[in-house]
Amino acid sequence: MTDSLFTDTSDRNERHLARMLRKKAVIDERIANSPNECGLLLVLTGNGKGKSSSAFGMLARSMGHGMQCGVVQFIKGRNSTGEELFFRRFPEQVRFHVMGEGFTWETQDRQRDIAAAEAAWAVSRQLLSDPSIGLVVLDELNIALKHGYLDLDQVLSDLQARPPMQHVVVTGRGAKPEMIELADTVTEMGMIKHAFQAGIKAQKGVEL
């Protein structure tokens, strides 16, 4: 019994080793064939939780590597979020701009939303034309585009004209097909379930 258990475990370990050796060969080959470094355009979209927080995780990662970064938040409430409170601690490494005047159903004034989005894009263009900035987060830009607050062609052409090594992360549900087409990496965040559905409100650190 002990012997057979031992053999089972030993077999499993050997099968595991063989599988992992094959996997390592495949992955090493892929990495060897992926030698290019360049600035990426990443789009995080979908209805699930995690789009903006993922962008802010990449911001932390980039800061860990000593990169200069910029953030423009297009559509946010008036209260300071945890990410704003946190990243404003590092003005020497992050330029943090909160430009939106709240969610569009809060402002209820389309002309004011358009003016706010246009001001936010003007700031974004400055970041997108500065080669010293390694990562630019354009938080909820997709929402501004979805509502037609900004000219899509202008936005896409400014994104394409950015410095070649600069990464850009665009968040927000309902990404335009043209944005997805231009992007290098696109994640659709699907909601399997959300605490909100169970009557739990948005909480500090998680959503705020």
Place this chain on the structure above:
Amino acid sequence: MTDSLFTDTSDRNERHLARMLRKKAVIDERIANSPNECGLLLVLTGNGKGKSSSAFGMLARSMGHGMQCGVVQFIKGRNSTGEELFFRRFPEQVRFHVMGEGFTWETQDRQRDIAAAEAAWAVSRQLLSDPSIGLVVLDELNIALKHGYLDLDQVLSDLQARPPMQHVVVTGRGAKPEMIELADTVTEMGMIKHAFQAGIKAQKGVEL
């Protein structure tokens, strides 16, 4: 012509206002009916990019609110990642533990992987039993569970026994159904496209 354009714009603004008024009413009511505050279990899974970075964004957010936090990375390469380099700057606010010995196809030794996962879980349990810790990130825990490196029932019961106000974020593809069942919020990150497919290697600030 100018008149009709003006009317079109004015109509559009009015329709927008009416739609946003209805939306605000619905959302305000939902918020009023969601008064509960409690510690959430969030699971970030799927094949798309953004799971770990989203967890680290929530970490930054929580730190912005002055919360004490803990991180355990279950399966990571030997090189320091940007998130490790960054969050280790704040030892007074984050306990950051990198416990894994590299991806499982790198170590190729199942018994060593199991030992590493068990050591990581022992550290996780300390965080999960400390009510002063507001947020715990268990990065790539799903991978350790998928490979059977940890006892699922034990992990789930330790998660359930944590302090009531503590948030936990679990990442990694292939989340177990029992983990999804226990979670309050679950996001499936779907890969629409990935720069890797176009021959671009993982880059600092984005993946590393």
